[in-house]
Amino acid sequence: ETGVTQSPTHLIKTRGQQVTLRCSSQSGHNTVSWYQQALGQGPQFIFQYYREEENGRGNFPPRFSGLQFPNYSSELNVNALELDDSALYLCASSRPTGLAKNIQYFGAGTRLSVL
Amino acid sequence: GDSVTQMEGPVTLSEEACLTINCTYTATGYPSLFWYVQYPGEGLQLLLKATKADDKGSNKGFEATYRKETTSFHLEKGSVQVSDSAVYFCALSEIADSWGKLQFGAGTQVVVTP
Numbered sequence: 349e350t351g352v353t354q355s356p357t358h359l360i361k362t363r364g365q366q367v368t369l370r371c372s373s374q375s376g377h378n379t380v381s382w383y384q385q386a387l388g389q390g391p392q393f394i395f396q397y398y399r400e401e402e403n404g405r406g407n408f409p410p411r412f413s414g415l416q417f418p419n420y421s422s423e424l425n426v427n428a429l430e431l432d433d434s435a436l437y438l439c440a441s442s443r444p445t446g447l448a449k450n451i452q453y454f455g456a457g458t459r460l461s462v463l
Numbered sequence: 464g465d466s467v468t469q470m471e472g473p474v475t476l477s478e479e480a481c482l483t484i485n486c487t488y489t490a491t492g493y494p495s496l497f498w499y500v501q502y503p504g505e506g507l508q509l510l511l512k513a514t515k516a517d518d519k520g521s522n523k524g525f526e527a528t529y530r531k532e533t534t535s536f537h538l539e540k541g542s543v544q545v546s547d548s549a550v551y552f553c554a555l556s557e558i559a560d561s562w563g564k565l566q567f568g569a570g571t572q573v574v575v576t577p
Contacts, residue, residue: 398562404562449563450562454499454507456505
């Protein structure tokens with residue numbers, strides 16, 4: 349158990365809809381990263397948030413957006429869903445200082461299916 | 464850009480057999496290297512890490528040594544158990560990127576039979 353929690357665990361949407369995924373970071377962690385894991389592939393970095401600001405972004409279109417809140421929890425929003433957005437979405441939390449500096453701890457993920 | 468290449472799976476083994484999963488990387492700088500494990504229906508768990516050349520990471524009987532000269536970080540275990548059945552991911556994080564963002568390989572599925 350990492351202490352990173354994600355909700356919901358599963359979600360089914362139709363093409364064109366919008367979705368919001370949520371993540372609570374591990375206690376003491378102020379950085380949250382989001383990854384997309386398509387079936388049979390490794391996770392791909394979407395973006396990272398530190399102190400409520402986006403701190404780096406991977407090769408994903410602007411319809412993927414995020415937020416981080418003062419308690420360091422985070423949301424991932426995806427607009428205009430496409431079939432290819434079907435994947436496991438993983439949240440990871442970390443901290444930029446200390447013994448476990450920048451080690452990313454993952455939640456169990458949200459499985460999104462787009463029909 | 465940076466990349467990680469892992470041997471393709473599935474790798475099927477009998478209990479108590481030796482396991483090796485090959486991982487090589489391409490990076491512009493001096494990355495930290497990681498192995499993560501994903502059990503069925505779960506997220507990723509950090510298995511071990513190494514932050515500089517010749518470092519050896521170890522955990523739960525698994526080992527991997529950071530080899531700069533061959534740009535490799537192969538995962539090994541001397542005697543696997545059925546409970547080791549999972550997907551294993553090799554990953555890197557650039558030192559120059561101080562925020563720990565990870566670049567993953569495609570993963571290797573390991574199936575251990577009794």
